[in-house]
Amino acid sequence: MKVLIIGDVVGRSGLNRLNYELQKRKNEVDFCIVNGENSASGRGLRVKEYNEILNDGADVITMGNHMYYRKEMANEYKKLEKLAIPANITNLIGNKNVIVEKNGIKIGVINLIGKFAMGEMIEKNITNAFDVVIEQIKILNEAKVDYIFVDFHAEATAEKIAMGYFLCDKVNCVYGTHTHVQTSDEKILDGGMAYITDVGMTGPKDSVLGLKKEIAIQRFITGEYLHYECSNNDAIFNAIEVEFDDKTKKAISIKRINE
Numbered sequence: 001m002k003v004l005i006i007g008d009v010v011g012r013s014g015l016n017r018l019n020y021e022l023q024k025r026k027n028e029v030d031f032c033i034v035n036g037e038n039s040a041s042g043r044g045l046r047v048k049e050y051n052e053i054l055n056d057g058a059d060v061i062t063m064g065n066h067m068y069y070r071k072e073m074a075n076e077y078k079k080l081e082k083l084a085i086p087a088n089i090t091n092l093i094g095n096k097n098v099i100v101e102k103n104g105i106k107i108g109v110i111n112l113i114g115k116f117a118m119g120e121m122i123e124k125n126i127t128n129a130f131d132v133v134i135e136q137i138k139i140l141n142e143a144k145v146d147y148i149f150v151d152f153h154a155e156a157t158a159e160k161i162a163m164g165y166f167l168c169d170k171v172n173c174v175y176g177t178h179t180h181v182q183t184s185d186e187k188i189l190d191g192g193m194a195y196i197t198d199v200g201m202t203g204p205k206d207s208v209l210g211l212k213k214e215i216a217i218q219r220f221i222t223g224e225y226l227h228y229e230c231s232n233n234d235a236i237f238n239a240i241e242v243e244f245d246d247k248t249k250k251a252i253s254i255k256r257i258n259e
């Protein structure tokens with residue numbers, strides 16, 4: 001089985017690139033997971049982007065801290081059955097895991113959020129990701145899934161690497177999102193689990209993590225919180241492609257895509 005995992009899709013240019021890449025690759029991959037937390041003009045996801053990403057060919061969408069920028073969505077997340085929200089968030093309601101059955105294979109996806117440098121709002125409203133993930137894995141195992149994927153949406157590299165080792169004999173793939181910069185540490189850990197610290201972003205290349213660079217520079221010079229404006233130039237495509245042995249369910253290869 002080949003799985004394509006796409007990092008934080010940012011704004012219109014990210015969505016356009018996503019559409020192009022999924023069209024191009026639709027016959028090469030069996031399953032696709034997309035992080036959609038920045039798809040609505042860089043900030044969060046609305047029902048519109050949810051539908052667009054699924055229509056493009058994604059099987060599951062994961063989220064992150066930008067959920068808090070869309071207050072109008074607070075009562076909507078729970079209705080979106082292919083959307084996994086961070087399972088350790090305590091004050092938003094949505095799916096703590098998503099199970100999709102495709103071509104006779106049952107795949108479970110868990111989204112978690114990190115504790116370090118994620119902002120006060122997150123710190124106040126999460127429980128320990130390391131405890132919560134074990135509960136969620138138990139639920140997925142009881143549902144007899146064939147594969148488990150974990151999107152750990154976090155800033156701190158150490159936290160993500162620790163999660164990778166913690167889960168290396170419990171799930172099939174742990175990958176990081178949120179920093180929007182792809183790391184070059186993809187590997188297969190002892191148990192046959194694929195790992196990367198951050199997949200990177202699919203969004204405007206000439207920007208500061210998707211934000212207009214002039215605004216980002218001003219924010220750092222003045223220390224003021226200036227209004228977010230998503231950059232809209234051509235997007236970079238950041239993803240990983242992971243291949244698994246159908247019998248053992250172990251990862252055979254993990255390939256970074258940074259185009």
Ligand SMILES: [Fe+2]
Pocket residue numbers: 008037038064066178179180
């Ligand atoms: Fe993001």
Ligand SMILES: [Fe+2]
Pocket residue numbers: 037064065066153177178179
């Ligand atoms: Fe994020």
